[in-house]
Amino acid sequence: MNNTSVTRPSFLQAGHGTTSAVLLVTPDMAREWLKHNTHNRKIRERAVADYSRDMAAGKWLMNGEAIKFSTKGALLDGQHRLHAVIAAGVSVLMLIVTGLDEGAQETMDAGRKRTTGDTFALRGETHFTVLASVLKRVWLWDQGDHRFTQSRVPTTAECAQLLAERPEIRRSVEIAVRVHAAFRYLPQSATGTAHHLFSRIDGAEAVWFFARLGDGAELPAGHPVLTLRNRVMTERADRRSVPDYRYMAYLIRAWNAVRDGRDLGRIIQAPDAPMPMPK
Template sequence: MYNGDSIRVSKSGVLLDGQNRLMAAQKAKVNLVCDLIVGLEDEVFNTIDQGRTRQKGHLVARDLGSITTTDAQTLTTAVTRVIKYQESLSQLTTGGFEGKIAHKFTAPRVIEYVNQHPELLDQLEVIKKEFGVRCNLSRATLLYVYHIGSRYDATYTLKFLRKAVLAIGLTGDETLYFYHQCLNEYKAKQSNWTKAEF
């Protein structure tokens, strides 16, 4: 039934709104009666349906294309934590007064980081496979730790996470060694960690 909802297309030819309706019409082999609006700015996508800016995870999923929204949200949270860590910001930092540091955590910044570090997508798959829903730490936290630790030793970091999260695979001496590496090489500061991460 015609209800006034439109199919919206950007100036560059990107379908901004209506994909599900068009796919449903194609699958059902029926004609779709609707309005068609073309020539919109690409940024309009951020406000469609919700009337407000979409969550970063949705924008990251859209731009990466080969990732689910759930995985994109995990990736977004992990990358935001990595950026905070690298820039010596507290993990509790948000947008800051009048958004002065909010630019650090935007979807384009997350996508830029993922493009510079494509191994993150493989690391996400490892975290999903290894830990599933068997622990009380979020996948984003696990990915954050695994990504940073992998800069030094991916195999050992995974062993450490198994020990820390699932309590398997490391001796006491190995655990102490890894904590020593964290504190020295990662230059970790307690004030930059959340209570759970510490």
């Protein structure tokens, strides 16, 4: 291939072996190449949506992963990226490899996918797994997914952008880790997300709330934080499976009661009840 003159792979290059080039892949090129997508796995629409959002936002970086074609011209790998180029309506630089044995398709995408937490670890972030979890939930919350259904999840680039815009989330993660070390009955992802949301409303009150959540010090009977602690300890003792959104609801109900200055005898969140909003 010639990097400057080739506009699409030469699918049949007899005697030329495996070839590669970096090309600016346009939506029209992607449509043409997908005509050769005759033997591949089922399209995952969420992956296409995730990739296309990053491409449209200019956050898709060429990372060496190739669009791959066989010696017979069949598309072996890259269908999701090509569909994303079309969906985004932008042109993207990509590495193109042709002339591969068709049997090589069985070995593609067999490795463990790099997670958002892995990326933050490489960047030197502390508590990177918790940080990734909190960023995803804050992103979902801001998108209106208050029950964390994750029908649409943020990409690593979107999580990184959120952290750049709100670096204070790192502090929320630190608080979540600290609370969990003292009181191990709440998931750090829910605690960190709640800390960030509550701190937006009243930073000073959030400091007190999460300090008492961790140590339970001098809380009288009926105090919302004590009721919250008792609720989650009981559920853990009963080995109940509690989804993250319900932990969030418990935290918000306790927080709202503290803000209102009222006691809270019990915390209930029915499965079909709407998520309360922090105030």
